[in-house]
Amino acid sequence: MKKPNIVILGAGYGGMMTAVNLQKSLGVNEAHVTLVNKHSYHYQTTWLHENAAGTLHHDRTRIKINEVLNSGKVNFVQDTVVSIHPEEKKVKMANGDIEYDYLVIGLGFEAETFGISGxxxxxxxxxxxxxxxxxxxxxxxxxxxxxxxxxxxxxxxxxxxxxxxxxxxxxxxxxxxxxxxxxxxxxxxxxxxxxxxxxxxxxxxxxxxxxxxxxxxxxxxxxxxxxxxxxxxxxxxxxxxxxxxxxxxxxxxxxxxxxAAGVRGNSIVEASGFETMRGRVKVREDMRTNEYDDVFIVGDSALIINEETDRPYPPTAQIAIQQAENVAHNLKTLVRGGKDLEGFTPKIQGTVASLGHDDAIGVVGSKKLFGWSASVMKKVIDNRYLLKLGGFGLLMKKGKFNIFH
Amino acid sequence: MKKPNIVILGAGYGGMMTAVNLQKSLGVNEAHVTLVNKHSYHYQTTWLHENAAGTLHHDRTRIKINEVLNSGKVNFVQDTVVSIHPEEKKVKMANGDIEYDYLVIGLGFEAETFGISGxxxxxxxxxxxxxxxxxxxxxxxxxxxxxxxxxxxxxxxxxxxxxxxxxxxxxxxxxxxxxxxxxxxxxxxxxxxxxxxxxxxxxxxxxxxxxxxxxxxxxxxxxxxxxxxxxxxxxxxxxxxxxxxxxxxxxxxxxxxxxAAGVRGNSIVEASGFETMRGRVKVREDMRTNEYDDVFIVGDSALIINEETDRPYPPTAQIAIQQAENVAHNLKTLVRGGKDLEGFTPKIQGTVASLGHDDAIGVVGSKKLFGWSASVMKKVIDNRYLLKLGGFGLLMKKGKFNIFH
Incomplete structure (x- = not known):
């Protein structure tokens, strides 16, 4: 039996964590997994504002993909996605084409400028x-x-x-x-x-x-x-x-x-013929598109509705990381011949916004946090992600421990 | 008897060292000494190329004037010289005028672009x-x-x-x-x-x-x-x-x-009516101008001829520092009522050009130096100046000791 090709587009939070989860849960003989990304590194989008201000060096924010992925288990292709052809199960990249049996689109966001002049x-x-x-x-x-x-x-x-x-x-x-x-x-x-x-x-x-x-x-x-x-x-x-x-x-x-006032999904997705709202693809409960049983969407490319408010969930790292677990789980089920895919529901654990190096505000559970304690919580959240992504070694290398600044 | 006003224009190598030498050799009751400079700091022009390349921070190159000068002995005025009026013994600055009995012009160089288009x-x-x-x-x-x-x-x-x-x-x-x-x-x-x-x-x-x-x-x-x-x-x-x-x-x-291919004297000097060649004033042996007995010129503003080659000496830090000693000595003589001023002759001790952090070439005495030994000699020369300017404390603070890089 031929091993299925799983192709993941984009190494943001969603794509990267899908690859890491598959690497952990799938045996080498079960599937070919390929991750396609423009750069040789993954980066933490939620830290970029610090790099932009100049308060944190960008090398703290980016992580070499081959330091996190095991090349024996996930094949990494550095290339730029040009267009997706779901009818042909094919992706065109700047330097070649790639075919898939299952596709995960995690191509992230771009700015939405609402036509404001200049x-x-x-x-x-x-x-x-x-x-x-x-x-x-x-x-x-x-x-x-x-x-x-x-x-x-x-x-x-x-x-x-x-x-x-x-x-x-x-x-x-x-x-x-x-x-x-x-x-x-x-x-x-x-x-x-x-x-x-x-x-x-x-x-x-x-x-x-x-x-x-x-x-x-x-x-x-x-x-x-x-x-x-x-x-x-x-x-x-x-x-x-x-x-x-x-x-x-x-x-x-x-x-x-x-x-910093508006984002939309990557326009490649829309241009490839997927039905989108502001560039985001409305997905089924199991994170697949309505049109294609073999195409999953993660992260900012995916649109899911919060049923409590009847409005879309905002595109956040927290949700992308949770979706990646769901998508990896469902891919494993499909590869192993299963049909019973799991539905996805975000579990919002907390939201903390930094106000500079030792100040923040946020909500964790039902608790409001202010000031220094919130800023420590922010760093704890950031560090937990690193642990999830690359284990203790990565946490030690890129983590934020300057809580007493 | 009224104390004479000595005014020094510019805190480059020449002006700054004139002030430091006067501070050491003149008693507080002998003269008012005033140093005028655009910035609150002196800088080592010969290190600027390192700041420009980004290999050395500019705070290593600049030295706060009030850290070197004793404000009880030398009055520092931060202002920009606009024009010099030797007939009226007066200097116009952006924020006021200043009168002098003796003037030292050390206004440095500017680029000479030879009319090359753009x-x-x-x-x-x-x-x-x-x-x-x-x-x-x-x-x-x-x-x-x-x-x-x-x-x-x-x-x-x-x-x-x-x-x-x-x-x-x-x-x-x-x-x-x-x-x-x-x-x-x-x-x-x-x-x-x-x-x-x-x-x-x-x-x-x-x-x-x-x-x-x-x-x-x-x-x-x-x-x-x-x-x-x-x-x-x-x-x-x-x-x-x-x-x-x-x-x-x-x-x-x-x-x-x-x-980096051409310099001339500061154009303020020429515009103030001094006779100049490429902005530099040809001086008498005792560093005074031909026209005015109370005006000395130091550093890049001064033109002196090398009699061996019949060509002007190049504008260097080494010569400016030596001139400053001569000018300070002659000012002391004049203030004390003497008439017998000393003539100035440069003593070229050596010239070392850096080729990056651990490489250089140069001549010291009659000896040619190459590579690492030359680069060490370069740092020794730089450090000797700091010692002369501000003593051991300044040397420790701003000196170059990374000879093993």
Missing amino acids: LKEHAFTISSINSARLIRQHIEYNFAKYNNEREKNQERLNIVVGGAGFTGIEFVGELANRVPELCKEYDIPREQVRIINVEAAPTALPGFDPALVEYAMNSLEAKGVEFKIGAMIKEVTPNSLVFEKDEQREEIPTNTVVW | LKEHAFTISSINSARLIRQHIEYNFAKYNNEREKNQERLNIVVGGAGFTGIEFVGELANRVPELCKEYDIPREQVRIINVEAAPTALPGFDPALVEYAMNSLEAKGVEFKIGAMIKEVTPNSLVFEKDEQREEIPTNTVVW
Whole structure:
């Protein structure tokens, strides 16, 4: 009997953990497992804002795929997915094609810019190691230039972050820690630098408990972050951002706009003919697409509805990691000839948003957490993932243990 | 009797050491000594190429003026010199005027671009802490952008240095050490990066012994530096450099041109009506100008002729430091009512050019030095200056002791 080919596209949280789970649970003789990814490394998307701010080096955030996967059990192909052809059970990559019996699509997210003028062209997004270290360098380059110009350009020192959701808040928290260091490095007075967070919704951190939101905003404002809440971004140019609040337009001179207010699924999935909503594929209970019994979707590419609220679950690492366990389990069942696939339900254990290196807010179970204890909890969550992904060795190498900073 | 006002313009090697020498030799009741400088710090111009390459942090290169000077003995004014009025014994600064009885001009150098098209607008110069850290960031920013663009731009990875004199050679030596680190940081293959040194003269390091020049070029070529010798730069644009060699024109795509091939005296001196050659004032034997008995010139602002060759001495730190001793001595004589000023003759003790962190070439006395021993000698020279400037404490704080790297 021919061994089935399982092909996993993308080494984000969902794809990577699917591969790791299959590596643990499937025997070498049961299936060929192949993981396809653009880079030779996996990275923790939820740490990228720290790399972008410059408070954590990106080598702490990325993990070489061949350090985690056993090449005897999972074949890793470094290539870029171009298109998926489910009718032909084939994936086109930049350097070749690959055929599958079972496919797992975990191609992650991309920025959703809602057609705001100039946003796509001029704003940065925190979406990869490459884009995160570019943001770090872009900010630093503007600081370095500031004192080299006779006419001082305030646009070099204004940093605008679009969106006060989870990522936006975590990013301005890191910036608030980083900016004083940059001021020292480039002889710039701290009060000259502005960190401005623009949010269209009527509150920061929509969905969080108001007491937590208030704590977060007070804490960040104390560190010099300015909030523009209920403010719609209207236009971004190479050196300005225009927003509208209370029917007033305001223009901020800035060379640095970081967009953290909207994501959608990777457009390759939509372009390959899957039915999507904002690029995400609505899946069956067992994480397969409605159209194809041999195609699973994990992570940000998958759309699942929270029945309590009748709205989609947000794309989070926590859910992607849980889905990967489910998908790996169901693949094992199919490979072994079973038919009884398991349904997936997220178990939201907790959500903690960092506000810089020693501060955070969050909910774990029914308990609200503030300040230092929340920031320790955040690191515990991050460390648990590393343990799950690569065991104790990886935890020791990449874990966050600086709880007393 | 009124105490005379001694005003020193510029805290480079010449001005700073004049102030330090006066602080040691003059009593508080003998004169008011004032040092005027744009920044609150002195810096070692001969280390700036390391800051520009990113191999040494600029805080190692700069020294806070108030850490070296005793404010009870020398008054430090942080201001920018606008113009000098020797007939009125007055100096105009951005924020006020200052009157003097004796003036010491040590305003340093600026780039001489010989009218080459686009050079002034688009090339960087290694001339200050601000310009050096901007070069470091400019190079790094281009590396960071490289992998963020779908179409790869080779101009981001080509670094062209104009001039294979002392500074040009030392800078490419540091770049050769730095580039592999940058390649690792930004996931760029080393062979993709070019470091190109363009020199118009028929040899690199003109004036050096041919055996030393050959050693230097071989050593640098082995580390991946390309030399274009006898090549005239014709034009610089934001993303290219054109040179002509053997009647052939060649264009190099590059965003980074660093000009290290020509200096002239600070143009403020010329604009203030002093008679200059390339911005440098030809001085009498006792370092005073021909026109004014109360104006001394030190460092790169001063032009003195080497009688053996009938050509000007090059502007070096070594000579500036020696001149400062002479000028301080003569000022002491004048303040005390003496008339018998001492003439100045440079004593060239040695010249060592670094080729990166553990390699160098040079001449000390009549002895040629190569490789590691030369690089140790270079650090000994640097450390001796720190000892002279600020004593043992400063040497310990800023000295170079990594001789076994």
